[in-house]
Amino acid sequence: MKEKLELLKQNATSDINNVSDEQSLLRLKSTYLGKDSQIMQVMKSMKDLTIEEKKEIGKLANEVKSFIENLVKEKMNEISSKKENKRIFDNTLPVGDEIGSLSPITIVANEVAEVLKKMGFMIVSGPEMEKEYYNFEALNIPKNHPARDMQDTYWTNLGDVLRTHTSPVQARSMETYGAPIRMAAPGRCFRNEDIDACHENTFFQIEGMVIDKEVSISNLIYVMKNILKEIYKKDIEVRLRPGFFPFVEPGFELDIKCLICGGKGCPTCKNSGWLELCPCGMIHPEVLRMGNINPDEYSGFAFGIGLTRMAMMKYKINDIRMLNSGEIRHLKQFKVK
Numbered sequence: 001m002k003e004k005l006e007l008l009k010q011n012a013t014s015d016i017n018n019v020s021d022e023q024s025l026l027r028l029k030s031t032y033l034g035k036d037s038q039i040m041q042v043m044k045s046m047k048d049l050t051i052e053e054k055k056e057i058g059k060l061a062n063e064v065k066s067f068i069e070n071l072v073k074e075k076m077n078e079i080s081s082k083k084e085n086k087r088i089f090d091n092t093l094p095v096g097d098e099i100g101s102l103s104p105i106t107i108v109a110n111e112v113a114e115v116l117k118k119m120g121f122m123i124v125s126g127p128e129m130e131k132e133y134y135n136f137e138a139l140n141i142p143k144n145h146p147a148r149d150m151q152d153t154y155w156t157n158l159g160d161v162l163r164t165h166t167s168p169v170q171a172r173s174m175e176t177y178g179a180p181i182r183m184a185a186p187g188r189c190f191r192n193e194d195i196d197a198c199h200e201n202t203f204f205q206i207e208g209m210v211i212d213k214e215v216s217i218s219n220l221i222y223v224m225k226n227i228l229k230e231i232y233k234k235d236i237e238v239r240l241r242p243g244f245f246p247f248v249e250p251g252f253e254l255d256i257k258c259l260i261c262g263g264k265g266c267p268t269c270k271n272s273g274w275l276e277l278c279p280c281g282m283i284h285p286e287v288l289r290m291g292n293i294n295p296d297e298y299s300g301f302a303f304g305i306g307l308t309r310m311a312m313m314k315y316k317i318n319d320i321r322m323l324n325s326g327e328i329r330h331l332k333q334f335k336v337k
């Protein structure tokens with residue numbers, strides 16, 4: 001019986017050392033230590049032995065059993081640590097060379113901000129979840145004003161609003177910095193829109209504002225033309241149409257000559273040859289007053305460029321939904337080489 005146990009020990013050692021996967025090891029474990037294993041048979045048959053033999057063989061059998069148990073345990077550790085290493089350090093796997101890319105809106109926003117910085121504008125940001133006061137009242141849009149209907153948006157239970165434009169940053173900047181000031185604020189805005197190829201509930205604008213002594217409409221046109229020239233790398237024809245916005249007086253719609261058809265008329269510009277780019281105008285005296293700036297001393301202009309539309313024009317993207325989709329194949333086109 002002693003020999004049997006010795007042989008068992010040897011066989012188990014060589015078998016276990018030779019396996020390299022978990023399943024074979026578990027099979028061996030069952031062979032050498034399971035209910036029907038030889039070692040268990042030895043232990044069962046001990047009842048026929050003398051007390052002396054029982055002592056001796058029992059001790060040996062227990063030693064062999066725990067020896068095999070240890071072997072299995074060590075082998076199991078070895079196998080699982082190899083598996084672990086493979087997962088973390090497998091240097092045979094191809095190295096990922098994927099570098100992310102900026103969204104076309106971010107690219108355009110950065111470009112506009114750079115142009116404005118060169119003209120002495122500071123770039124500021126404001127909260128996307130805004131106080132009702134800054135989104136509406138401070139911009140001369142009191143409760144029940146019809147302009148509020150055009151800016152249906154999302155409200156929180158506490159009465160805050162997902163800002164409908166970047167204009168609240170104007171009001172905040174007047175309060176914080178006073179006049180004179182040149183500021184621009186790019187950011188995300190929200191409206192309660194049904195989504196289709198031309199409409200999104202989430203879009204981007206960049207707000208710009210200049211307040212100083214003797215600021216005029218020609219300053220506004222100069223700044224706008226300069227931005228467009230830098231972004232589209234050529235002179236862009238613009239025109240101003242009267243437009244009503246409660247926070248400017250006079251207010252305008254700034255149109256640019258359609259870049260797709262060059263002004264001849266196409267579906268994108270609805271055959272007019274012109275595209276609305278941004279509302280703008282001279283800041284309403286009431287808005288200045290609410291921002292603690294004296295309208296008799298200072299004047300200013302403000303504009304809100306639709307960055308989403310600008311990116312669509314620049315990259316000829318015909319479906320606005322692409323821009324918020326996170327679609328990798330779409331974004332890959334804008335990868336920095």
Ligand SMILES: [Zn+2]
Pocket residue numbers: 258259260261262263264265266267268269270271273274
């Ligand atoms: Zn056109």
